[in-house]
Amino acid sequence: MSTTESPERRGASPGPERSGKANLVDVARLARVSPATASRVLAGRSKGKAASHDRVLAAAEELGYVVNGLARSMMGVGRRSVAFVSAVMVGPTFATMAAAAEQVVTEDGHLFMLCTTHGDTERERALIESLAEQRVGTVLLVGSASTAEQDEQRVASYADSLGRVGAQLILCGRPPVAHRPDIANIDYDHTGGVRSAVEHLLGLGHRRIAYVGMTAGMSTEEQRFRGYRAGLDGGAIEIDEALLVPTENDPDAAATAIAAFLPEHPDVTAFVCHTDHIAIGAGRSLRAAGLSVPEHVSVIGFDDTPLVADLTPALTTVHAPFREVGDLAGRIAIGEPFGGSVVLPVEFIVRGSTGPAPR
Amino acid sequence: MSTTESPERRGASPGPERSGKANLVDVARLARVSPATASRVLAGRSKGKAASHDRVLAAAEELGYVVNGLARSMMGVGRRSVAFVSAVMVGPTFATMAAAAEQVVTEDGHLFMLCTTHGDTERERALIESLAEQRVGTVLLVGSASTAEQDEQRVASYADSLGRVGAQLILCGRPPVAHRPDIANIDYDHTGGVRSAVEHLLGLGHRRIAYVGMTAGMSTEEQRFRGYRAGLDGGAIEIDEALLVPTENDPDAAATAIAAFLPEHPDVTAFVCHTDHIAIGAGRSLRAAGLSVPEHVSVIGFDDTPLVADLTPALTTVHAPFREVGDLAGRIAIGEPFGGSVVLPVEFIVRGSTGPAPR
């Protein structure tokens, strides 16, 4: 094989203004200084007095120099970015939280990125691993979590992987991982919110109150359903399994489920829904069945999604502190000290979809 | 000054299982191979036959090794990520587009990140620069753009900066940059959508049709307003400046604007709104004024935001192809060839908020 010698290795610069990718060495050469000096100037670590200072700046400008953040990060310099990981990005639920976190994080000079898993565990794992490889600074793992034991272990392993690369994991809107008080956690009061809803209905004279949504499997489902049980307990009312309407978190699915449920249970006067989305589907179904809200039946949602105040009737719901959760998470991400775990309060908001029980 | 000698410099490995950050060299040492071999094995570039192969894998496992993606990227290896840049993240408008793009991009193994500018030009510039520094692969710049000339130049400079680091810029949901056919562009037919809306109203007998929203300054505003003018022209109706209701893109602002507009213009029978958000505000205001939709007045939105089909009455609107735009953008980002510029069609959807003109 002929010894093909690579040309112009370490030769004189062939022409710096090629506008093709220029690096620090090129800039330094054009400015007639050492790379060290160029680095100092461009990173603002120079007093800025000397004449070479301006030459470097001019050279960088002329060459259209863009610093290589990867190389810089490798030296452990620069702010590390913050990743917001949730199941979905459509829907204002997470968006509100993300926007709040982004605000505070961006202001501190970090790059904020939003990533989604589509509820796929494998995708989630791959994503977190990928983020760890890219040396992200903080991962915000957001939203309902499977309550299966192996899932808890999986999350714990995320915390370990991230910890190994100097990144932190913050759980948002989900319960803490058992036996891992070291994993930061911000949740809000799902149980208390639903409990307030039930108590409100009891106060209005309702006695046959259905619960619409899943009751187990995911943390949010279990937490909210627990509130339903607690509310009924408080009113000394036995829970009736027949009044549980399982449905996916989707208006259409909810509408279908309610439509099937209604004929069998004409005595039900109120529906407590796992989410606003479900409540919307319920309302649709109720209207289709000739029932009027809130005259005949009352409906309550959860989340206080934007726009639900504009429905007719306006939806009575539980306002979740998405903004507050995101804000706090962002502050922790940028270094604010935080002691492990917190549960933020929710606010029960009475609007037009609930009224006195008929009779 | 006492010459403080740094300890254990290049000394024998003190104990690899420290679980603190382990690097490739540590793994190689533990597996009793060279870093080169370890690299080959971990990157799946080894035939996998040799015994050392398994030793490397075991060592990596034991040390909890996480490859440094930064260092790897510096060698020009690995997929580069895709950034979705828009003004806001709340609201389903962008979310739908982002979700579609994310789907295809993630499937191809890229990291997808969503970033926001909050409509702040300076923030946008800083963000794009930051992304360029981090050697992102593609930037999707999404949503309405200022039509000022300097803004066009700014966007052109983004394309240049990104180009210099081997990244591409794709404009989504905004018009192309003049004289820069090299900048990829995906827009949808704002003008045609509004024009259809106006024509629909004309067909229903409406003659006094107001336009609600800004009419200039941002590209989307100009494009949609142009549709209003074109529709009126087609119906041979003179445009009446008094029927333009300027308002921010926000239900509350729109409601206020309409409330002030109504008393002066009792003859108006239809409102074409710049967005669904504005239409919702308009509806609220109309109802408050005792006017019923669509019996007394007709209202049309734009975007076909989720939930607007659930309003009472369901909103007649223009369905924007957010999903299609995002999907196409994603495909271009992962390398599908694309010839510069395209405008996707919209779909006018008649629902319950429009009806025959009264009288």
Added chain:
DNA sequence: CTCCATTCGGAAAGCGCTATCCTGTAACTA
């Protein structure tokens, strides 16, 4: 048993940057 074709794996050169030294020169104090 020797020779050549493979394959495996090590040494070493960077990728582009920053950090630690260290020297030369300018600016001061005595």
Added chain:
DNA sequence: TAGTTACAGGATAGCGCTTTCCGAATGGAG
């Protein structure tokens, strides 16, 4: 004038990885 003190800025050693380029095994063929 001599003796610091200051600081600009050069040389250089990496950060953790990949990747030629080669030598050393290994194995099959003659």
